[in-house]
Amino acid sequence: MDVLDPLLIARWQFGITTVYHFWMVPLTLGLGPLVAIMQMMWHRTGNERYYRMVKFWGKLYLINFIMGVATGLVQEFQFGLAWSEYSKFVGDVFGAPLAMEALLAFFVESTFLGLWIFGWNKLPRAVHVACLWIAVAGSVVSAYFIIVANSWMQHPVGVDLVNGRPVMTDVWAVFTNNTAISAFTHTIFGSLGVGGAFLLGIAWYQLWQRRRDGIDTVGVDKRVIVGEALEIPGRDRADHGMWLTSLRIGAVVAMVAFAGVAISGDAQAKLMFEQQPLKMAAAEGACHTGTSFSVLSVGKLGSKNCNDVTPVIEIPGLLSFLAHGDFTTNIKGINELIPQYQAKYGTTLPDDPIYGARAGQAIDYLPVMEVTYWGFRLMIGFGGIAAFAAFVALWLTRRGTVPRPRWLMQLAVAGILAPFAANSAGWIFTEMGRQPFVVAPNPSGVDGVYMFTAAAVSPGVSFGEILFSVISLTLVYAVLMVFELRLLVRYVRGGVASAIPELDRRNDPDSSDDGPSSGDVLAFAY
Amino acid sequence: MDVLPTVWFALIATLWIGYLFLEGFDLGVGMHLLFSARNENQRRVMLNAIGPVWDGNEVWLITAAGAMFAAFPIWYASLFSALYLPLVFVLLGLIFRAVAIEYRGKGKTARWKRGWDLALGVGSLVSAFGIGAALALTTTGLPIDANGDRIGGAFAWFTGYAVIGGLAVVGFSLVHAASFLALKTDGDVRHAGRAFARRAAPIALLPLLVWVVALQISRGTALTWTIAAVAVVAAVGAWLANRNRQEGWAFVGFGAFLAACMASIFAASYPVVLPSTIDHAFDLTVANASSSPYTLGVMSVVACFGIPLVLAYQGWTYWVFRQRVGANHIPEAHPVEPAVRPS
Numbered sequence: 001m002d003v004l005d006p007l008l009i010a011r012w013q014f015g016i017t018t019v020y021h022f023w024m025v026p027l028t029l030g031l032g033p034l035v036a037i038m039q040m041m042w043h044r045t046g047n048e049r050y051y052r053m054v055k056f057w058g059k060l061y062l063i064n065f066i067m068g069v070a071t072g073l074v075q076e077f078q079f080g081l082a083w084s085e086y087s088k089f090v091g092d093v094f095g096a097p098l099a100m101e102a103l104l105a106f107f108v109e110s111t112f113l114g115l116w117i118f119g120w121n122k123l124p125r126a127v128h129v130a131c132l133w134i135a136v137a138g139s140v141v142s143a144y145f146i147i148v149a150n151s152w153m154q155h156p157v158g159v160d161l162v163n164g165r166p167v168m169t170d171v172w173a174v175f176t177n178n179t180a181i182s183a184f185t186h187t188i189f190g191s192l193g194v195g196g197a198f199l200l201g202i203a204w205y206q207l208w209q210r211r212r213d214g215i216d217t218v219g220v221d222k223r224v225i226v227g228e229a230l231e232i233p234g235r236d237r238a239d240h241g242m243w244l245t246s247l248r249i250g251a252v253v254a255m256v257a258f259a260g261v262a263i264s265g266d267a268q269a270k271l272m273f274e275q276q277p278l279k280m281a282a283a284e285g286a287c288h289t290g291t292s293f294s295v296l297s298v299g300k301l302g303s304k305n306c307n308d309v310t311p312v313i314e315i316p317g318l319l320s321f322l323a324h325g326d327f328t329t330n331i332k333g334i335n336e337l338i339p340q341y342q343a344k345y346g347t348t349l350p351d352d353p354i355y356g357a358r359a360g361q362a363i364d365y366l367p368v369m370e371v372t373y374w375g376f377r378l379m380i381g382f383g384g385i386a387a388f389a390a391f392v393a394l395w396l397t398r399r400g401t402v403p404r405p406r407w408l409m410q411l412a413v414a415g416i417l418a419p420f421a422a423n424s425a426g427w428i429f430t431e432m433g434r435q436p437f438v439v440a441p442n443p444s445g446v447d448g449v450y451m452f453t454a455a456a457v458s459p460g461v462s463f464g465e466i467l468f469s470v471i472s473l474t475l476v477y478a479v480l481m482v483f484e485l486r487l488l489v490r491y492v493r494g495g496v497a498s499a500i501p502e503l504d505r506r507n508d509p510d511s512s513d514d515g516p517s518s519g520d521v522l523a524f525a526y
Numbered sequence: 527m528d529v530l531p532t533v534w535f536a537l538i539a540t541l542w543i544g545y546l547f548l549e550g551f552d553l554g555v556g557m558h559l560l561f562s563a564r565n566e567n568q569r570r571v572m573l574n575a576i577g578p579v580w581d582g583n584e585v586w587l588i589t590a591a592g593a594m595f596a597a598f599p600i601w602y603a604s605l606f607s608a609l610y611l612p613l614v615f616v617l618l619g620l621i622f623r624a625v626a627i628e629y630r631g632k633g634k635t636a637r638w639k640r641g642w643d644l645a646l647g648v649g650s651l652v653s654a655f656g657i658g659a660a661l662a663l664t665t666t667g668l669p670i671d672a673n674g675d676r677i678g679g680a681f682a683w684f685t686g687y688a689v690i691g692g693l694a695v696v697g698f699s700l701v702h703a704a705s706f707l708a709l710k711t712d713g714d715v716r717h718a719g720r721a722f723a724r725r726a727a728p729i730a731l732l733p734l735l736v737w738v739v740a741l742q743i744s745r746g747t748a749l750t751w752t753i754a755a756v757a758v759v760a761a762v763g764a765w766l767a768n769r770n771r772q773e774g775w776a777f778v779g780f781g782a783f784l785a786a787c788m789a790s791i792f793a794a795s796y797p798v799v800l801p802s803t804i805d806h807a808f809d810l811t812v813a814n815a816s817s818s819p820y821t822l823g824v825m826s827v828v829a830c831f832g833i834p835l836v837l838a839y840q841g842w843t844y845w846v847f848r849q850r851v852g853a854n855h856i857p858e859a860h861p862v863e864p865a866v867r868p869s
Contacts, residue, residue, distance in 0.1 A: 066628040069581065070621040076591055077617055080606025084675070087606075091599020092817045096825060099592035102585060103832040111582035111836075111843055118578035118847060167818045213867040232865050458607035460675030469614040476618060480625055487632050495865030504860065521857045526573045526631045 004463045007358075007454060010082040013470040015431075017074050019424050020477050024068035026423050029143060029188065030195025030257075031061045032136040034249065039129045052242045055499040056491075057199070062117065063487050067480065069110070074473065076102075082466055085354060086438055086456035093159055093168040094149055097175075101145035109138030120523035143191075144184050151180035153439050154430070155275045161448045179275065182268040189260030190383075190426065192253055193419040197386050199250025200393055202492050204412035206243040207402045209495075216240060216401050224400030233504040234497030240401075242496060247397060251390040254419070258387030265380075266322070273323040273331065276440055278341060279433035281334045282367045283376040284319060285309045288333040293318035297373065306334045306366070334366060341365040345441065345450065354455045363452070367433045375429030382422035389415045530822040531812040534597040535799065537829060539792035541593055542661065543785050545586035546695065547702075550784065552580040554703020556623055556650025557696070559643050562704075562722060568715050569643065570856045573627065575710040578847045580627065582840055584620070587657075596825050600815035601799045604674035605664050609683055612656045619653035622646070634861055654699050655692035659683075662691020662737055665791055667801035672808050674800075687740070694737050697730035702780050705764070709773040712852035716773075723768045723776065731761055731783065738787050741794045750794040757786035 035058050042050035076098060079087045087094075112135040119128050158173030159166035168174065210216045215227045215235055229235040273280050285297040287306040292314035317327030348362050349355045393412065396403055402412075434440050441450035490498070497503040555576050563569040576583075594602040606613060622645040630642035666687040669678045676682055704726065707719035738754050746754075764779025795801075799815055802808035816822065 062628065063632070066624055069584075070624040073588065073620055074617050076588055076595075077606060077613060080591075080595065080602045081610055081613060082607070084603035084607035087595065087603035088600055088674070091595060091602065092821050095592070095596030095599055095602070095817065096821055099589065099596035099825060100828055100832075102589040102592040103828065103836065106585045106588055107582060107832075107836045107840070110585050111579075111840055114578040114581055115843055115846065122846065162818075168821045168824070171820075171824045209866060215867075229867060232867060233863070234865050458603075458610075458675070459673065460670075460677065461607050461610050462680055465610045465614075465680050468611070472614065472618060476621060480621070483625070483629060487629060490862050491632075493864040493866070494862040497865060498862040501857075501860040520854050522574065522851075522855050525570060525855070525857050526577050526627060 006461060006463045006466055007457045009463065009466045009470055010457050011453070013082060013466060013473065014078065015428075016470065016474055017071065017078065017477070018431075019428065020481075021068065021071040021075055022423060022427060023420055024064055024071060025143075026187075026191035026194040026420070027064045027198060028061070028068050029139055029191035030193065030253075031057060031064070031198060032132075032139055032195075033192075034195050034199065034253065035061055036129065036132045036136050039132060043125055043129060048238055049241045049245055052238065052496045052500065053246055056242075056496045057246070059491055059499040060198075060202075060488060062113075063484060063491065065113070067484055070480075071477070081469075082458055082461060083438075083456050084458035084460070086451065089165055089451050089456070090152075090439060093152060093156075093166055093174060096168065096171070097145045097149040097152075101142050101149075105138045105142035105145060107138075109135050109142060112138065118522070118524055122523065140188065143187060144180075147184045147187060148175055148177065148180045151177045151183050154183075154434060155179040155271075156439055156442050156445055156449045159446060159449055161446050164448070166446075166449045179268075179271055182264055182271055185264040186261060186268050186426075189257045189264055190419065190423050191257075193257035193261060193383065193386055194423065196250045196252070196254030196257055196390065197416050197419045199246050200254060200390060201250075201413045201416040203243040203247035203250060204393065204397075204402050205409055205492065206495060207240070207247065207397075208404075208406075208409040210235065210240060210243075211401060211404055212406075218399070218401065222399050226400075232495075234495045234500070236503075239496060244397070244400060247402075248394065251394045254390035255387050257419075258383055258390075261383055269322055270324070275443065276434065277332055277443075278334065278337045278365060279367060279372065279430070279440075280323070281332065281337055282369050282372040282433060283429065284331075285311070285369055285373045286319070286331065286333045287335050289330050289336050290333065291318075291320040291328060291330060292316045293322065294373075306369075309369070338365050349452060349454060352455070354459070355452075356459070358454045363436060365436060367435045372429055372433045375425045375432070378425035379422050379429060382418045382425065386415060386418040386422065389418070528813050528816070530819055530826065531597070531816040532797070533826065534593070534816065534822055535792075535796060535812045537833075538590060538593050538597065539788065541586060541590035542792075543788045545583075545590055546657075546698070546788065547781050547784055548583035548586055549580075550654075550695070550699045551703040551706035552576050552583050553623075553650040553654040553695075554699035554701070555707065556646045557654070557700055558703055558707070558722075560647035562715075562718055564714070566639070567853050567856055569639075570631070571711050571713070571715045571851050571853060572707060573630075574856065575707060575715075575851045577627075579840075579843055581624075582843065584624070587620075593825075593829075597817055597822060598799060598810075598812070598815045599817060600674055601664075601810050604670055604676075604810060604815075605660070605668075605800055608668045608670060608676035609660050609663065611680055612659055612683065612688070616653045616656035616660070619649040619651070619656065621649070623649035623653065631859070632862075650699075651696060654695045658691040658693070658695030659688040660691070662687045662694070664800050665737075665741055665795045667803040669804050670800065670802045670808055670810075671804065674808070674810060677804070687737070690733050690737050690740070694734035697726075697733050698780075698784055701727045701730045702777075702784070705768060705773070705777045705780050708768070709777045710850055712850045714853070716850070720768055720771065720773070720776075723780075724765070727761070727765050727768070727780075734784070734787050738790055741791050745794045746790075747794065750790045753786050753790035753793065757783050757790065760786055 038050050038053040112131045115131040157177050158170035160169050215229045217225045219225050226237050226240045228237050284294050294311050295313040297309050297311045319331050320327050320329045323331050348360050349358055351359050436452055437450055438453040438456045439451040555572050559569055626642040626646035630639050663683055669682050671677050701723050704719040704722035708716050742751055742754055760779050760782035764776050767779055768776035797812045798809050800810040
């Protein structure tokens with residue numbers, strides 16, 4: 001039974017599709033507002049540099065956006081497909097934010113983005129940029145709705161238990177769940193970090209390419225001497241300014257985002273120590289009650305015996321500070337928490353047909369410690385690396401261009417991945433840290449409002465069906481990732497002319513940057 | 527009568543009708559790319575006719591599914607888990623379709639474009655068929671037990687009704703798209719669209735009528751039979767209008783045909799949302815599958831505010847892009863070359 005277990009494979013499917021979906025989403029959330037600001041700057045200053053930025057970054061934004069849309073469909077369907085018991089249990093409260101997300105956010109996002117894409121030269125300029133702002137707002141609102149739904153699984157509020165099912169009694173409580181507000185803030189800053197690193201890495205590559213091709217040089221005062229190469233489309237003098245501005249915007253955004261992530265993350269952790277103490281204890285590998293934060297623990301984290309974990313480096317008092325803001329309050333360790341969970345939620349799964357062959361099995365309240373411990377640290381580590389790299393990048397480019405070494409360029413491009421990795425690690429940590437619950441109990445909420453993951457899967461769906469879908473979705477996602485990356489690389493290598501074909505008319509005195517030459521031709525067409 | 531669940535049933539039926547009406551022509555255009563377009567320019571004319579609006583149209587599907595989850599979680603859970611495989615194919619089809627629309631024009635080679643055309647066409651066909659099958663089955667029944675779980679294995683859903691429903695949506699989408707292209711494009715694509723609608727409509731619309739009649743015979747009332755009759759009148763009117771080159775009326779007529787067909791189907795089904803073919807005691811109804819009155823009340827407030835807003839700005843989009851797309855509007859493809867000095 002263990003090998004052909006629908007529950008295990010359904011969890012893998014959810015994990016794979018969700019982590020993948022959340023590679024596209026933070027880039028959409030992070031890049032969208034930056035493109036909108038660029039377009040506003042263009043309208044306000046008339047500086048062509050910003051026009052080029054809008055066109056180029058907007059193109060990459062759209063290549064990525066569509067993948068978020070396509071993979072988002074799977075998310076909404078798979079609650080019903082693979083998790084029908086979950087859907088029935090939580091439907092009264094969980095369905096509402098999902099429906100509102102579609103009605104109030106997705107419609108706005110897709111309709112106004114369509115207007116923006118096809119509206120160049122068709123809509124008045126103020127209306128055109130407003131369409132982008134509205135679409136971006138739609139993305140942000142959709143993030144809020146889906147995080148409200150997720151946060152209810154972490155910390156159920158605003159419900160009563162009627163006939164064994166949670167029934168919504170206070171929609172305001174659901175939508176102002178403190179878990180949701182801190183997680184939403186954390187996610188938005190985390191996404192801005194992705195957008196910032198994306199700008200930084202690609203702009204660095206472009207500036208480096210200009211130096212490598214001998215277009216820009218460095219004078220005796222080490223300041224940049226901007227040149228041009230008219231035979232390469234787009235590589236004129238204005239090109240340099242566009243990339244330098246993009247790089248600086250990206251670096252500043254990445255640093256601001258990290259500050260926001262740190263502050264919101266701190267608030268979120270303090271809530272989590274109260275709401276899901278075992279998740280935080282597992283994130284610490286903290287067996288025993290105490291005050292110390294683990295910098296490094298070794299041992300068999302994966303082993304379920306917590307005493308196999310040996311702290312190597314600890315900072316006394318820091319854990320208490322993270323959880324409570326002082327240095328002395330004891331934080332409950334795993335060894336103290338598990339008996340409390342057992343006393344409250346039982347030692348074995350109930351003898352209910354919903355659990356199938358698992359009924360009566362012992363409940364393991366400890367999440368996979370390797371994942372929670374390292375997920376937590378990788379999240380913070382990658383986030384910190386990205387912010388530090390942004391700071392260094394600003395310093396290295398203070399004289400108007402990037403240093404010559406190729407490895408620095410490669411590092412800047414690779415740095416794009418750091419905030420993505422931080423986002424994935426954070427979500428894997430918080431979702432796997434919630435196990436064995438799919439709806440974690442709220443310590444101060446209504447009794448009985450929780451659900452074990454083992455009870456959530458669709459009883460009527462076979463292992464073979466889920467195996468088929470997880471394999472086909474994973475393969476399709478992998479293939480599409482290759483195509484997305486190929487297109488992104490092609491457009492990045494093409495520079496600004498890839499997004500503004502008019503720049504390609506070399507030495508053409510009529511070439512204008514302000515749109516198509518013929519009134520009949522669409523400004524944009526698939 | 528349970529007022530709020532009934533209102534939400536009607537609302538969900540409306541969302542499905544809106545979805546089939548709007549994405550019907552998007553899916554149909556995707557399929558037409560495979561066989562109606564004769565060259566690259568025609569394919570791009572077709573694609574750009576739906577270009578600014580297709581993504582917004584697809585949100586009707588997400589909203590319909592989301593509304594089912596919020597208002598009738600038991601219906602959503604039973605239907606989606608029972609139709610596991612067909613809905614996975616719908617998802618795969620929609621994924622390929624969406625990405626193909628965005629990516630096909632961004633490659634250089636003919637092979638790249640052909641590949642994405644295939645993804646777009648087949649993706650549209652598969653998702654149209656799957657959605658039609660799912661809707662037909664939720665009105666005609668699935669083998670579900672007392673807990674709402676499917677019994678009889680992964681293919682228990684595969685019945686004649688699934689095929690009729692699948693063909694119904696595929697056939698309607700093809701005709702509706704042809705009529706849409708006749709209305710929204712100019713030149714060869716426009717004429718081809720009109721010709722296709724004239725030739726294909728009498729056959730392609732039949733499966734939808736079969737589904738309507740099947741449901742009327744088993745559960746119809748005087749009212750639903752009347753709506754079904756309206757559907758037939760609309761189809762005949764649309765066909766005549768199309769023949770007389772009244773493209774706007776033809777498009778409205780085919781749309782009215784769909785709306786009346788689906789309205790008669792949903793009205794005949796009410797109050798059952800998912801019948802059980804095992805025992806009617808297991809039927810899911812608007813009463814036993816719905817959310818609490820509080821949740822439905824909250825959702826009603828949101829819908830009262832949200833749906834008119836959506837209709838207003840989506841309507842505005844169609845107004846902004848009301849111009850016909852013709853061969854001369856399509857910009858030249860522009861190759862993306864690395865901005866690098868050859869070393």
